[in-house]
Amino acid sequence: MIKRSALDKFLQFFSSLKCGLILLGLVGVAVTLGTLILQRPMAREGQIEQIYAPQTLRLLNTLGLFDVFHTWWFILLLGLLGANIVLASIERFPQVWRLFARPHWLADEDFVRAQAFHREIPLGAHAPEEALALASRKLLGLGYSVRPESLRQGTLYIEKYRLARLAPYLVHTSLLLIFAGAIVDGTWGYRGFVNLGPGMRVQNTEPLSAQGAPRPLGFTVRCDAAGMDKYPDGTPRQYWSRLAIEEGGREVLSKQIYVNDPLTYKGVRFFQASYASSGAPGKLELDAAWTEGGATRHQTVVLQPGQASPLGDQGAQVELVDLLPDFVLQGNEVSSRSDEPRNPAIHLRVTQPDGRQASVWFFPKAPEMKAANDSGFTFQLRNLEMQYTTGLEVAHEPGQWLIWGGCLLLTGGLMLALYFAHFRIWGVVGRDPKRRDRRVLVLGGQTNKFREGFARRFDELAAALESELRSSEAPVAEPIPA
Numbered sequence: 001m002i003k004r005s006a007l008d009k010f011l012q013f014f015s016s017l018k019c020g021l022i023l024l025g026l027v028g029v030a031v032t033l034g035t036l037i038l039q040r041p042m043a044r045e046g047q048i049e050q051i052y053a054p055q056t057l058r059l060l061n062t063l064g065l066f067d068v069f070h071t072w073w074f075i076l077l078l079g080l081l082g083a084n085i086v087l088a089s090i091e092r093f094p095q096v097w098r099l100f101a102r103p104h105w106l107a108d109e110d111f112v113r114a115q116a117f118h119r120e121i122p123l124g125a126h127a128p129e130e131a132l133a134l135a136s137r138k139l140l141g142l143g144y145s146v147r148p149e150s151l152r153q154g155t156l157y158i159e160k161y162r163l164a165r166l167a168p169y170l171v172h173t174s175l176l177l178i179f180a181g182a183i184v185d186g187t188w189g190y191r192g193f194v195n196l197g198p199g200m201r202v203q204n205t206e207p208l209s210a211q212g213a214p215r216p217l218g219f220t221v222r223c224d225a226a227g228m229d230k231y232p233d234g235t236p237r238q239y240w241s242r243l244a245i246e247e248g249g250r251e252v253l254s255k256q257i258y259v260n261d262p263l264t265y266k267g268v269r270f271f272q273a274s275y276a277s278s279g280a281p282g283k284l285e286l287d288a289a290w291t292e293g294g295a296t297r298h299q300t301v302v303l304q305p306g307q308a309s310p311l312g313d314q315g316a317q318v319e320l321v322d323l324l325p326d327f328v329l330q331g332n333e334v335s336s337r338s339d340e341p342r343n344p345a346i347h348l349r350v351t352q353p354d355g356r357q358a359s360v361w362f363f364p365k366a367p368e369m370k371a372a373n374d375s376g377f378t379f380q381l382r383n384l385e386m387q388y389t390t391g392l393e394v395a396h397e398p399g400q401w402l403i404w405g406g407c408l409l410l411t412g413g414l415m416l417a418l419y420f421a422h423f424r425i426w427g428v429v430g431r432d433p434k435r436r437d438r439r440v441l442v443l444g445g446q447t448n449k450f451r452e453g454f455a456r457r458f459d460e461l462a463a464a465l466e467s468e469l470r471s472s473e474a475p476v477a478e479p480i481p482a
Contacts, residue, residue: 014084015084015090020081027078034068034069034074048066069182071186074186075182075183078179078183078186079179079183081179082175082179096169103424105149105155106155107444109428112426112430116451117446119442119462120440120443121469122440122441123439123440123441131429132154135156135427135468135469139156139158144160144461145158156425156441157425157427159424163422164420165422168413168417171417174406174410176406177405177409178403180406181400181402181406185400185403189397189398189399191208192205192395193391193394195278196223196226196389196390198223199223201223201246202221203217203221205394217268219245220247222243222244223242224242224243226388239390240256240258241257241275243255252265253265257272259271267397268396269394269395272390272391273391274390274391276339276388276391277325278339279386280323281386282304282385282386283304284383284384285382286382287300287381287382288379289377290311297312303318318350318377320346321347321348321359322346323346323347326340326341327344327363343366344384345361346361346363347360360379362378364381421450421453423446423454424445427441443465
């Protein structure tokens, strides 16, 4: 008895179906955890901290369960499962490949009779060569290709769907491609996020996960415009951004992207993810009023951040100091609840011709709130335009082509495995076991699956050949010598 080494025992277990099922189960558990637990690449800022308690947060973060598909242990599981598939395939593939590459198309009478499905058809008055020729023509008429070289050597041979023998290995290869793509994405891929306003540029992307430094893109992304299309009732219909790629100091690509229509450059995709107010004003249109010469005068003033606008004809000026888009009064302090201009509070500075300055606060949607105003001017808001930023999700997934190729190959492999069976049928001329002076066409066939369906097909072909031989006239064959 040959004593096996520990390495041989390990390799035998590692290449076994049992080990493969264990590894597949572990991968399934990891994928389930990655589906049930909110992942950082898909979560909004601060969302995870709001959902989980601090103790749970620390535990899940330590185990890497907030970014399962980029953890070292998930990548290791995929690698081990792929190695298991490779070793299992190497052990069983040579025999299947020999059957696929060098089919056994020549047969003798004993071999054909030993098949699970066999039938004996009398030749009648036909000579053996003529019977085989008639049977060959009939099979061709039924859509079956007869191998000519085997027919010349006295064997009628047909087969179909030989590729179905390789279906398990196509599935194995597809899984290896999918695993390889996932490993490439988990090792070299990343997801990030950038906020851009019109005219802004960025060369790095912030990681969506909690850990990690900004990643350089290797080129510059410029935002030329961003906006939101609305339905007739005013509700948002879609967000869009007009982006340009700059490299080497020149523009190399530009595109207007939508939610499901990203921009892709050098394997990096930019998705339209959000569109929101930055909290900073873009332009204000005000109605200024003051008393001059006993009469009330009005002027439309357009303000932009950092720019002063003239008031009246005496040399006064007004400028925007601050704007709280959605103010709330907490005690004696005014703060903003959001970046959307739902309830703005506007802080202006009025400079008189003699250099005196006055601070003016006014609240367009809360006129009952009266702040001290010694500037001599009153203001009303006509229009407010906020500065908006577009949120872009950045994805670099170099393994996606492997994953998609694996999925297509997996579909083909599963179709071959589920809907096709490799079957072979041989036919040779032999003696009738009941009457040794009479010759018969001995048919035999086999299939690797779907036996009931093949049995019906085999019986139909045998009946068709028997009918063909009976209906065809031929000269009487010479008697067989004793």
